[in-house]
Amino acid sequence: MSAEAPALTLSRSTLDRLRRTIASGGGAVERLPVPAVLGALIAIEWTCVLALARTVRHAGWLYYQGGDQLWNYTLGWLLGHGELGQTAVGYGLPTALAPVARIAGPNLLSALPAIILFNVVVLLPVAMLALYGIAARIGGRLFGYWTLVLWIAVPFVGIAYTNVGYHQKYTELLLPQAFGLTALADFPTMVAVVGSLYFCGKVIFTERPLVLDGIAAGVIAGVAIAIKPSAALFLIGPLLAFAYARRGPALVGFLSGIAPALIALAVWKERGLGHLPLVSGIGPHPAGSGLASVAPLLALDLGHRLNQLNWSHLGNNINALREHFWSGRVLVWLFVAGLVGLARRSWATLLLIGGPLVAFAIVKGSYASASVEDGSVFRIMMPAFPAFILGLASVPLLLPHAPRLLKPWRPAFAEPPAHLRRWLVIAGAVLSAVIPLAAFAAAQTTGGAAEAASLSGGTMPVPANVDLQLRARQSGQGVQLSWRGARSVGGPAFYRVWRAPAKGGNGFTCDAQVPGGRQCYVSLPEITAVHNASYVDRPGKGQWVYRIVLAANWLNDPAFGDAYLVGAPVEITVR
Numbered sequence: 129m130s131a132e133a134p135a136l137t138l139s140r141s142t143l144d145r146l147r148r149t150i151a152s153g154g155g156a157v158e159r160l161p162v163p164a165v166l167g168a169l170i171a172i173e174w175t176c177v178l179a180l181a182r183t184v185r186h187a188g189w190l191y192y193q194g195g196d197q198l199w200n201y202t203l204g205w206l207l208g209h210g211e212l213g214q215t216a217v218g219y220g221l222p223t224a225l226a227p228v229a230r231i232a233g234p235n236l237l238s239a240l241p242a243i244i245l246f247n248v249v250v251l252l253p254v255a256m257l258a259l260y261g262i263a264a265r266i267g268g269r270l271f272g273y274w275t276l277v278l279w280i281a282v283p284f285v286g287i288a289y290t291n292v293g294y295h296q297k298y299t300e301l302l303l304p305q306a307f308g309l310t311a312l313a314d315f316p317t318m319v320a321v322v323g324s325l326y327f328c329g330k331v332i333f334t335e336r337p338l339v340l341d342g343i344a345a346g347v348i349a350g351v352a353i354a355i356k357p358s359a360a361l362f363l364i365g366p367l368l369a370f371a372y373a374r375r376g377p378a379l380v381g382f383l384s385g386i387a388p389a390l391i392a393l394a395v396w397k398e399r400g401l402g403h404l405p406l407v408s409g410i411g412p413h414p415a416g417s418g419l420a421s422v423a424p425l426l427a428l429d430l431g432h433r434l435n436q437l438n439w440s441h442l443g444n445n446i447n448a449l450r451e452h453f454w455s456g457r458v459l460v461w462l463f464v465a466g467l468v469g470l471a472r473r474s475w476a477t478l479l480l481i482g483g484p485l486v487a488f489a490i491v492k493g494s495y496a497s498a499s500v501e502d503g504s505v506f507r508i509m510m511p512a513f514p515a516f517i518l519g520l521a522s523v524p525l526l527l528p529h530a531p532r533l534l535k536p537w538r539p540a541f542a543e544p545p546a547h548l549r550r551w552l553v554i555a556g557a558v559l560s561a562v563i564p565l566a567a568f569a570a571a572q573t574t575g576g577a578a579e580a581a582s583l584s585g586g587t588m589p590v591p592a593n594v595d596l597q598l599r600a601r602q603s604g605q606g607v608q609l610s611w612r613g614a615r616s617v618g619g620p621a622f623y624r625v626w627r628a629p630a631k632g633g634n635g636f637t638c639d640a641q642v643p644g645g646r647q648c649y650v651s652l653p654e655i656t657a658v659h660n661a662s663y664v665d666r667p668g669k670g671q672w673v674y675r676i677v678l679a680a681n682w683l684n685d686p687a688f689g690d691a692y693l694v695g696a697p698v699e700i701t702v703r
Contacts, residue, residue, distance in 0.1 A: 158269050162540035166260060169276045170253045176280060177248055177307045184300045187684040188619025189240040191304035195507065197311040198690060201236045202580050202589045205229035209578035212571040213589055213645040215400025219393060220355030221313045223564040234578075234591035234693050237618035237680055240311060247308030247315055255319045258326040259514050263521060265333040266477055268535025275521040282517065283307075294452035300682075301503045306510065313356045314510040320352035321362050322514040325480065328366045331378040332476050333537065340549060342370075342378030346385020347556045352511065354389045354560060359511050361491055365483030373476045385553075388561035396568055402643025437494045445493050448500035463489070465526060466519025472531050473522060481518045488512035573645045581636060583691055584651030592650050593636065596676050596695035602702055606666040611676050611695065613661035622659045622686045624677040626652035627667060634673050634697035650675075650694050657686035671701045 157165070184191070199217045204225030206213050225239070232239035256276055264272035283303055290298045308315040327345035331337040345366065352359040363386075370379040397404050450456030467485070471478040488509050492498055498505040525531050543549070581592035597612040614621045628635060635652040652675055655665065665674075675697050681689030 157273065158535070162269065165273060166257065166276075169273070169280065170256055173252065173256065173280050174248070176284065177252070177309075180299075180303055180307065181309055184304060186304075186619075186682050187680065188237075189244055189617070190237065190619035190680055190682050191309045192301050192682045193305075193310050193312060193690070194301065194502075194504070195305075195310075195312040195314070196588070197313075198236065198588050198590055198692070200313055201225055201229060201239065201311060202591060205234050205591055206578050206580055207567060207571060209576060210571050211576045211578055211646075212400050212568055212573045213580050214642070214647050215396050215645060216587070217313065218354050218357050219396040219564055219568065220351060220353075220560070221316065223567060224316075226567070234594050235614055235616060235618075235621075235678065236311060236692050237614065237616040237621060240618035243311045244309055251316060251319045252308055255322050255514065258319075258322045259517065261326045262322070262329045262481075262514075263518060264540075265329050265537045266473055266518070266522075266534070268537060269540070271521065271534060275518060278521050279514075279517050282520065289453055291452055291454060297452075297503050302506050305507050306513070312507070314507050317352050317356040317359050318511045318513055320348055320355060321359055321484070321511040324348040324352060325362075325365070325484075325514070328369065328382070328480055331375050331382075332369050332373050332480055337375055337378050339377050339381040340546075340553060342375070342381030343385040344549075344553050344556070346382040346387075347389075347553055347560065348385075349382070350386045350389025351556075351560045353386070354393055354564075356511070357393065358492075358508075361487045362484035362511060362515075364487045365480045365515075368483050369476050369480035372479055385557070388557050388565075392561045392565040395565055398644075399568060399571075399573060400645045437491065438496050439494060441496055442490065442494035445498070445500045445505055452500060462520060462523065463516070465523045466516070466521075469522030469525035470519055472525045473534070481515050485512050485515040485519060488515075575638075575646045575648075579648065580646075581648040581650040581694065583694075584649060588690075589648075590691050591693040592648065593696045594693045596678070598674065598676055598695055598698045600674055600698050600700040602700065603664065605702075606664050607672070607674075607700055607702060608662070608664055609674060609676075610662045614678055619680060620659075620684050621678050621680040621692070622657055622684070622689070623661065623663075624654050624657045624679055624686075624691070625663050625665070626675040626677060627655050627665065628652045628673055630671040630673045630699050632673075634699075635675065636697070659686070667702060669702050671699065673697050673699045 181191075196217050200221040203213055203215065203217065203222035207222055208226040208230035225243075228239050228242055232242070256279065259279060260272040260276055263275035283306060287295070287299055287303075304310060305312055305314060324345045327341045327348065330341045331345065334341075349363065349366070352362070366382060367379070370376075370382065394404060446456065446460065448456075449459050453459060463485075467478065467482045470482050488511065492509045492512075493505060495505075495508065498508050500506075525534075544552070578591065579593045580589040582589050599610050601608050609625065611623070626635070636648065636650045638646060638648040652673070654677075656663065657679075676695040677691045678693050678695070679686070679689045679691045683689075
C-alpha cells in the first residue's frame with residue numbers, strides 16, 4: 129500500500145499541473161482581442177475552403193449541384209425582366225439573383241463566380257460570427273472559440289470518418305455544397321437560420337431583452353423561410369424557448385418580424401402557382417386572381433403533412449450511417465449527447481438549439497426523397513448544421529461540474545446606437561419582403577420578352593428561345609450548323625444538338641390551362657452532343673428544325689449534365 133502512494137501522489141500532482149496549464153492557456157486565449165481571434169479563424173476557414181475547392185473535381189467554377197439551382201436562377205432571370213413563372217421554390221433567392229441575372233444573362237455559368245464569391249467571402253464569415261455570438265452567450269468566449277474550431281474541423285474530420293466507398297460522395301457531392309461553392313439555396317438558408325438564432329439567443333440569455341432583437345430575429349427568420357420555406361422547421365426552437373423563458377413581448381416582436389416575409393411568400397405562391405400549396409381543401413385559383421384571402425392561410429393541412437413522415441425511411445437513413453461511416457452509432461450518440469449537454473447548460477438552451485436540430489433530424493431524415501446513399505439528406509438538413517455543431521461543442525458539459533466552468537458572456541464589440549439598429553431592422557424588412565413583394569406583384573404571368581420552359585420529362589425550367597445566333601446552311605448533302613459559343617468565366621459548357629422534321633413544330637408548347645405563371649415545355653429529339661460551337665449534320669432531304677441546348681456539369685462530360693438554356697429554333701430546307 130505504501131509503495132503505491134508515491135505513484136498516486138505523482139499522478140495527482142501531474143493532473144494538478146495539467147489543470148493549471150490548461151487554465152493558464154485558456155486564460156491567455158481569453159485575454160486575446162476577440163476581433164483578432166475571430167479574424168484568424170475566418171482566415172483559416174477561407175484557407176480550408178480554398179484547399180478543398182482546388183482539390184475536388186470541378187469544371188471551372190462549377191461543382192456538383194444536384195438541386196434547385198436552375199429553378200432559382202431561371203425565376204430570378206424572369207423576374208429581372210418583369211415576368212413570373214411557376215413558383216415552386218421560395219422567392220428569396222430568385223429576387224436576390226434577379227439583378228445578377230439581368231447583368232449576367234440567362235446562362236447560370238456566367239453568374240456562378242459572383243454567387244460563389246458572395247457565399248464564401250460574405251455569407252460564410254457572417255455564419256461564423258453569428259455562431260460565435262450564440263456560443264459565447266451560452267458559455268463565454270472560450271466556448272465560442274471552441275465551437276468555431278469544431279465548425280472548421282468537423283467537415284474535414286468527416287473525410288477520414290467515411291469508409292472508402294463513400295469518400296467520393298462525401299468530398300465531391302456534400303462538402304462543396306456545405307461551403308457555399310454552389311448556387312443552391314441550402315447554404316444561404318443555413319446562414320439566415322443561424323443569424324436568426326443569434327438574435328434569439330440575445331433575447332433568451334439577456335435578463336432585460338430588447339423587443340427590437342426579437343423583431344430582428346423574426347426578420348432574418350423570414351429571410352430563411354423566403355429562401356427555402358421548409359426552413360420554417362427551425363421556428364420550433366425559438367417559439368419553445370421564448371415561451372419557456374417568458375419572453376412574451378419579444379415573441380410578439382419575433383412573429384411581427386416574420387409576417388412581411390410570409391405575406392410576400394403567400395403572394396409569390398398564389399401568383400406563380402395560382403394557389404397556396406400549404407392550405408387544406410383549397411383548389412387551384414384562376415391565374416391572376418390576385419392576393420390570396422386570409423382564410424386559406426389559416427387552413428393549414430398539417431395532418432396531411434405529418435402523415436408524410438416515413439419512419440421506416442428514417443430508420444434506413446440511420447442504418448446507412450453505420451454502412452458508410454466508420455461508426456454510425458457514434459454519430460447517433462454524439463447527437464443525443466449534444467442534446468443532453470445543451471440541457472445541462474439550461475433548458476432554454478436545449479429548446480432554442482435542440483428544437484431545430486431534432487425537428488430537422490426527424491422531418492428531413494424521414495423524407496422519402498432524402499437519402500444518405502446519395503448525400504441528399506445532408507444537403508436538405510444543412511440549415512441545422514450550426515445547431516449540430518453547438519450540440520457537439522456541448523458534449524464536454526456531460527462531465528461532472530463542467531457546466532460550472534462556463535464563463536459569463538462579455539461583450540467584445542460595441543453595438544450600434546439604438547436608432548441605427550432600428551433603421552437596420554426596417555431596412556432588412558424592406559429589402560427582404562417589401563421590395564420583392566412589389567416586384568413580383570407587378571410582374572406579368574403571361575410571358576414576355578424572356579421565356580422559360582421545362583424540358584420534356586422534367587419540371588425544372590430553364591431559359592428558352594435564347595438567341596444563340598444559330599445559323600444553318602446547306603453544304604453539299606449536309607447542313608452546316610454554327611452558333612455563338614458560350615465563353616463564360618464560370619466554366620466550360622457543351623452543346624446538345626436537337627433536330628426534328630419542321631412539320632411537327634419547333635418543340636415549344638405552353639399549357640394555357642395551368643393556373644399561375646406561364647408553364648411551357650420544349651423538346652426535340654437529340655442527335656449529338658459537341659464541345660465546339662459548330663456541327664455538320666446529314667439529315668437527308670426535307671424541311672428540318674434545329675435547336676441548340678447549352679449544358680454543363682462538374683465533370684464537363686456530355687454523357688451527363690443539366691441543360692442550362694435552350695436556344696431559339698432555326699428551320700432549313702434540304703434539297
